[in-house]
Amino acid sequence: MCPSEVREELDAGATAGYVTIDVPWLQVVTLAAGIDPVSRAALDPGEAAVIQLATELAIPIVCLDDRKGRRAALATGLRVTGSLGLLVRAKRLGLLPAIRPVLDRALAAGVWYDADLVRLVLESVGE
Secondary structure, eight states: OEEHHHHHHHHHHHHTTOOOOOOTTOOEEOOSSOOOHHHHHHSOHHHHHHHHHHHHHTOOEEEOOSHHHHHHHHHTTOEEEOHHHHHHHHHHTTSOSOSHHHHHHHHHTTOOOOHHHHHHHHHHTTO
């Protein structure tokens, strides 16, 4: 489940040439209320919308990679994972045979991850 603001960011990224994934099962949801003005001032619209949607629907964990967004989510009492955490979970659930090809694609497209973090993630799943 993701807020429409995130879908818009993904669509904008795809038209700008960034690597995106099409997940037909992903449910796009409109927020019950507009993004809180304080959140909008401090975060980008996607991060603010993710935190607000989780709060509105009592979802306890969110996926955010940006440091500012992660801190804001933690400050509101949410648990946080990132895209690498989702990849690890997908592999452990048998949904992905390997993480490295996905990471290589993202890195080649300009996504930045700390090299030590990437090494630790790959080691944790035996790659």
